[in-house]
Amino acid sequence: MKGLTLFLYSAALLLALGFADAEPLTHECLKYYLKGKGVYLSTLDYVDGYVGSVSDCESAVRTRISSLNEDLRDKLKSDRKSRPHAECVMKDIEEEDDYERYENVILQEVAVEMISSWRFWKYFDKKSTLEGLRAKADDMVKKSLLKCKGHREFGDLFTNINEQNILFDRSGEQEFCIRKILVNRTLLNPSFYNFRENPKNVRTDIDCEEVFKQIKASFYENLKEEKELNDCFIEAYIKNGYAENILKAEVLSKLTLTRSDKSKEKQNFINNMVDISIDTKNC
Structure with a gap:
């Protein structure tokens, strides 16, 4: 940069x-x-x-x-x-x-x-x-x-996640907690796309905030290592919800979306990720 x-x-x-x-x-x-x-x-x-x-x-x-x-x-x-x-x-x-x-x-x-x-x-x-x-x-x-750059890069990323070319190995508890937190933070609307908060019917008496926190920490640690990012990038990503956008795309890839729905969600994903990238321009 x-x-x-x-x-x-x-x-x-x-x-x-x-x-x-x-x-x-x-x-x-x-x-x-x-x-x-x-x-x-x-x-x-x-x-x-x-x-x-x-x-x-x-x-x-x-x-x-x-x-x-x-x-x-x-x-x-x-x-x-x-x-x-x-x-x-x-x-x-x-x-x-x-x-x-x-x-x-x-x-x-x-x-x-x-x-x-x-x-x-x-x-x-x-x-x-x-x-x-x-x-x-x-x-x-x-x-x-x-x-x-972001429109091309993040469009490809959404497509890869949506087509499950990028696989996420989640336990039933993790799947439940990701969905629950995203709904609680109004990042996902549970009324759309045949959404189920607990698709694997696991126990629900767990600390989802802690589970979600661990998932994000692992995500950012891997991202920092794979892309060789400095702390400035990671801090901007955390502040602007980079991981949350990826996790939302992951959940959407497992739901029932029409072609129109998918196009709309893809554009929202791109716009959000581009805004996050712009915030890193001085890193």
Whole structure:
């Protein structure tokens, strides 16, 4: 992940250095455009209002964004690990529709980089401003990359669990306790899929919280060893319920689901696991 961070930071650095546009892009135009997107950048407070053609301004901005995005796409494709997910990442960041979208952050970088007056930077810290924006853009790309990798990886994982290509050797007591705890925590709805809480009809006077705790501890210990994960990953997984999602998928693989049900549960699984992965982006 450190190598990926360095790579993305380098890409962000290149993005902010400026490109030759077919039409001129000015501070005034950038201020006008960003304001229209609900983006406020204090360093543009001293820039005059835009009085030119709106269509010319928007054309100049779109030209710059296109150039920045193509450069990022090239950077992603040049890296072996990110190459298979490059188009997915670009699609994800280009389709964001809120004011925090990637393109608005990199346009702020461009605006700051364009301000060269030493008198202006007497009152603002250009270096820290750029570093903050670059870190934000870098974080967005890493987040999209994790999301794209996760959709493929976790989709395959759910399928393997559902088709029982991954086998879990559970005692009747463990099976009962897993189901009971998942229902108690509202992770499983006992009204769906012909669910039975005690499928092997074992005794129920057992401490299921303790049984579940031991199952999770064993799961995380094996996961840490197999994938050579550090404590940061494991702590994030525990906090966000990684094991619970796997255990739910295990139980679902033994229930009666229609094709539609299975598709819905698979997407829920992917979304949950992707969210967990995003929380590990700085590990």
